[in-house]
Amino acid sequence: MDRPSLFEKVFGPDWEALPPVLRQRYAPRAGSRDLVLLKGALTITMAPWLERLSPLIKLSRTLAPFTGENIPVVIRFCGEAGVEACDFDRSFMRPDGRTHRFRSRLTPYFSDEMVEYMPAGFAWRATYRWDGARIAITHRGYLLPLFGRLLPLPLDFLFGRGEAEEEAIDQDRFRMKMRLLHPWFGEIYSYRGEFTVARVEAVD
Known part of the structure; x- marks a missing residue:
C-alpha cells in the first residue's frame, strides 16, 4: 500500500499512535477503491418526542429511525478511485426484519476535519482527533453545498450537535x-x- 490512507x-x-484496529478501520487510501468491512451491533435510543417523528427521519435516509438493543449493523467503508473521498455505507437490520440503509460521503476539509455529505442534501463538518485513548469526532457545524461552495x-437548533468517539478493544474490535x-x-x-473489522481489501 504505497499511498497513505485518506485519514492519515x-x-x-x-x-x-492509533491502535492497529483503528488504523484498519480508517485504512482506505486516497484515490483508491479500498474496502473496509465492519460488522457489529448497536443499541439505539431516541427522545420520546423524536421517536414520534421517525417517519421524517426515515425520509431523510440518514439516522436509523427506530430504537432497540443489539441492532445488527454492517458498514462498508470504501475509497473512491481518483478522488480524496470515502463512501460510508451503513445497513441497520431492523427488529422487524427490514433493513435501513444510511449512505454518506466523506471528504477532507481542513487539516483535522472531514465533511460528511448526507443524502438529504446538507453536509456535516467535524474534527477527527486522537486524544491518546480514543478518537474524538467533534461537531463543527452543518453546511449547504451550493455551486461548488x-x-x-444554522441547523444546530433543529438537529442538535453531533459528537462521537471510537476506542480500541483489541486487535480486531x-x-x-x-x-x-x-x-x-x-x-x-x-x-x-x-464492531469487528471483518475485512480490509486494497483495490487500486
Missing part, C-alpha cells in the same frame, strides 16, 4: 458511541456498540 493526513502525526447552515445534543432538550439521539 487528517490525524497527522497521531496516525502512527460550502455555506454555513473497537467500541464506539455517538450522540446528538440539542441546545434545549439535551441528548435526543444516541447509539453505542462494538
